[in-house]
Amino acid sequence: MTDAHRMAMHLFILAALLFGSSMSSEDNNSLLAESPLNQVKSVEVLRNMSKKPSLQPHESMPLIETYAVKKDGQVCAMARFGVEFMVKENKEMMYFNMDPKSTRITGYCTDQKAVLSLEFDGGYLEFTFLESGEQSYVSKLRALLETEPYCKQCKGPIYSGILNHEQLFKTTKNKSFKCLSVTSLNIAVNLTIKFISLQIQAFNISMNNFGKETECWADYLKRTLPIAMGAVVAGIILIAVLVCVLKREHSRPGYEQL
């Protein structure tokens, strides 16, 4: 077999696996959750076909994409963002942008829990949503990045971390959480996850689209601070003008007596 044949066969197997697993999700409640075997296989094929992420010395804008998990044909968890893995290597920061084109989406939803997992060759990013009362949030965020090895046959450095028992991106029922400002989360001493232009929601997603937005604090400040500052400046000017006017009135009582 030539390399081209082998490549074609791998592609065919991969396509078959992906098709097969997406078929099985159609008639099952949790997307891909019941077919871990297929997942492992296709991840392995992917791994062989491309190379591990290489870290970049400079930051660049990551591509923004929408990722969704379905249950009974309905979107039950979705997120839209660009994401950058920031890694500390010998006290220097290095960067890796997740590429939506080579990212696979898996996950599942139950009544109170939803998992959205994004896998790529050399790592993953996984959100676990919880619903509690009127609120929903991301309680767990896991990430792993295995970068290009320094030599052939050796394993690359692995950066991984987890944020657990958190209430990230908290919002109320039917609403999405939105943050246009950059959100940086330190999930290990040597790994920070940076989200660009984030919008995220799980449970009660109607019409397969994001609901009304809950704005993050940073966006709120960005939006209101200039207005507040403007009001303060306007206030100061007004007071200054008043003081001047009053002073002038006081300093010429003589004219008024005439």
Ligand SMILES: *[C@@H]1O[C@H](CO)[C@@H](O)[C@H](O)[C@H]1NC(C)=O
């Ligand atoms: C989901 O798949 C599992 C195993 O394949 C099966 O046992 C279960 O009955 C399925 N559930 C539904 C609702 O089809």
Ligand SMILES: *[C@@H]1O[C@H](CO)[C@@H](O)[C@H](O)[C@H]1NC(C)=O
């Ligand atoms: C992966 O690639 C190596 C060589 O590049 C090859 O020997 C091996 O059989 C491949 N494994 C799979 C699962 O395709």
Ligand SMILES: *[C@@H]1O[C@H](CO)[C@@H](O)[C@H](O)[C@H]1NC(C)=O
């Ligand atoms: C919200 O979703 C939960 C679980 O998916 C469901 O039980 C509940 O009826 C939904 N509520 C509304 C108001 O749509």
Ligand SMILES: *[C@@H]1O[C@H](CO)[C@@H](O)[C@H](O)[C@H]1NC(C)=O
């Ligand atoms: C990242 O930090 C963790 C915890 O200190 C350490 O175990 C791991 O080896 C580090 N990874 C790399 C690639 O340096």
Ligand SMILES: *[C@@H]1O[C@H](CO)[C@@H](O)[C@H](O)[C@H]1NC(C)=O
């Ligand atoms: C959520 O949306 C459903 C219909 O999509 C509606 O019946 C329900 O009242 C909404 N709940 C809240 C808290 O807005």
